[in-house]
Amino acid sequence: MSSPRFWSPTFEIERRDDGTILMRQSEPLEDHFPTLADYLDHWADATPDRTWLARRQNGGNWVGVPYAEARRAARRIGAALLELGLGPERPLLILSENSLEHGLLGLACSWVGIPYAPVSPAYSLVSKDHGKLRDIAATLNPGAVFADDGAAFSTALDAIAAPGRVVLNARHPVDGALLYDDLRSVSEAPAEAARAALTAETVVKYLFTSGSTGSPKAVINTNGMMTAMAAMTRDCYRFLEDEPPVVLDWAPWNHTAAGNKVSSLVLTNGGTYYIDDGRPVPGKFDETIRNLREIACTWYFNVPLGYDMLVEALETDEALRDTFYSRLSMMFYAGAGMAQHTWDRLIALGHEATGREVLLATGLGSTETAPFALACTEPQKKAGNVGVPSRGLTLKLVPAGGKLEARLKGPTMTPGYLDDPEKTAEVFDDEGFYCLGDALKPVDPDDLARGFYFDGRVAENFKLSTGTWVTVGAVRGALVDALGGLARDAVIVGEDKPELGALILLSEKAANTPRSDVEAALRERLAVAAAAASGSASRVRRMAILETPPSFDRGEVTEKGSLNQRAMRAHNVDLIETLYAGGPGIVAV
Known part of the structure; x- marks a missing residue:
């Protein structure tokens, strides 16, 4: 008889008077080899x-x-x-x-x-x-x-x-x-x-x-x-x-x-x-597809951009689809938020190929946590649930700026940074918990076992002039999704301003389209997104196109292509001022 496909954890939860929450699995981590x-x-x-x-x-x-x-x-x-x-x-x-x-x-x-x-x-x-x-x-x-x-x-x-x-x-x-x-x-x-x-x-x-x-x-x-x-x-x-x-x-x-x-x-x-x-970039992804025609994985990892490209191939090549899902127990994504339309298509393709739902999930961790820390194994209707703490870890949620800052303690936490006791001390609190720098939002405040949504990097977030906190990660993901393939990424701006703006990097297709047509399409989609937003902290009203690629040496972009929001804001002060002053090239609604 085969074992269960995934865990079925139970939890011990402690709530402190100051709003801090401690959450850990009831069962201890099983014995394992030491090296x-x-x-x-x-x-x-x-x-x-x-x-x-x-x-x-x-x-x-x-x-x-x-x-x-x-x-x-x-x-x-x-x-x-x-x-x-x-x-x-x-x-x-x-x-x-x-x-x-x-x-x-x-x-x-x-x-x-x-x-x-x-x-x-x-x-x-x-x-x-x-x-x-x-x-x-x-x-x-x-x-x-x-x-x-x-x-x-x-x-x-x-x-x-x-x-x-x-x-x-x-x-x-x-x-x-x-x-x-x-x-x-x-x-x-x-x-x-x-x-x-x-x-x-x-x-x-x-x-x-x-x-x-x-x-x-x-x-x-x-x-x-x-x-x-x-x-x-x-x-x-x-x-x-x-x-x-x-x-x-x-x-x-x-x-x-x-x-x-x-x-x-x-x-x-x-x-x-x-x-x-292969790589999830034009010109190199064909090698990934070639490999996936031959190798039927049991566990598959990619970044959201890679899944965006993969789903296009799976939908047009039935043989590739059948091989890809033939032995697959789950798909895992990390590095950024996944667009809902990609999520829906991957789930539907799994059903077509296998007659069952192939788990698509993400989690949360960092280099300092080895990285496996939180994981989601319950099928979801939408992307974003990073799951619950793994066996052997204690998750500590500390109220901060209207959010819950996540901290972790357990056997997978790093002892620190090599020859840097000062930086090491900065990332551990007085109870020895590692401070992730991420905020989490419960799927259900009354049932934490249902998992958490990533609620932004604490250091990336900022306040509008109205005093309203902006969750940059969530706004960025929603905006890029709403622009429907016109932008490959966005920098969210508006600190101490009355409304949100964005600096966007055009997709390859949009970059090769006449600028007037691109600006018109951006304005149309921005208007729809702004009308659907629930409030000023999620409603982007103006955008400017970044003409200069982000610099690796200046710390604006990682090798994976992820933008450093703080560095991009700091290095584009003049463009941000132009964005709010208005004029040619500014897309506003």
Whole structure:
């Protein structure tokens, strides 16, 4: 008999006199292995020939690494890295994107206790001054730096070169670099000894925050955090007990979503991870579709933009649709709000393909929470429910500015930021709860077990001159949805103004349409949206088109394309003044 598909949690809820709410699951977190290396050893023994990680070779056939081979490589590479002098004080810095080499280097580090830090390739390939990359290198003082393609990363490697720092390349090596394929050691005994010394407190990796408000901070990720998170996901997604997960994922491993949650979901449950070299951008999404024709996932992750593009393909290709839904237990989205029309179409397609509702859900967490924290497993009629706290966590909701600020405590919380006690102290309250910086709104105030809606980033929100608080995230999502494909994103403005405005980034299609036609269409849709809004805090009355793309180096946009609302407002003061003064180019209703 198969296990339940998802959890059925019960809760203990405490309400304090000051309005603070504490919520936790009644049952404790189940026992689990203390280190990721324990899971690799388990699956290498139990299923030695099952593929752990796979990628297309030069765009052709899939090349996979079985679990037994992965452990052998971890032992061999780990011994070589130790011989190079790497260790807890001399971590490995990884500059390049997802690859088999990247995956095996990270696995080797985790097997012998060498912290590693995958960082955004954009810091090397997009940034013009490599400022953030230099800050990262200064924070870590890495003993070695890996960049898959030495030629492509040569400028970045020069920017962080230091005496005694080893450079590793897999292809096109720079002068003096050590080739990945040459990572060998005289003896693997040091790797075995290091493996035996691992504990739950051993640092696995450092993941860097976006650095949108300054230098990126190195979030400490321990074995205990990641294995506790794996136990939480296994408790939540009970279908993992019936068959090993199969995932196809493009999201970068320098982000906690793919680098921690998806990767550990696969490794700790003996599953298979197919690296998707496609991306949810024009010109690259065809590769994702090609891969989805061949790989039937049991658990699928994407950002809302990726689902916007995927649903178009699923609706026009019945064979693709049937393969996509054939083994699928659920779809998960994160990174932004999902448009309701995309949500409705994905649910309908699932019904057509399977005769049942395939769960489409999101959750809430952060780099500092490993990231799995809140999850929704109840079918919903609309997007937005981020769910309830996972087993082992306590959710604390603190009244702030008319909202409920979310804080968390439990075994998946980071110990802090590397060598930054001041920033660490800032993000924990006096009871030891990590402050997410997010506000939550109960679906039903009388039944918190029904979950919560994301109610905006506390730091992004602002007040109108009337004193009314504006929930920027909700307004932005509703506006982009209402503009019906004309805008790919929006910056919500209006702090200390009587009404809301927006600076919008046109979609590719709108950018190639005559401006007068675009402005007319924007005005028409803005009028409809404004008429339907419930009040001044949700009614956008004027818009201006952003002519200059947001800058990565200025912290206005992340590599995923998410806009930093505060930075965009701060850097577009003149345009905002023009927006409220009115005139040519301003769309107002």
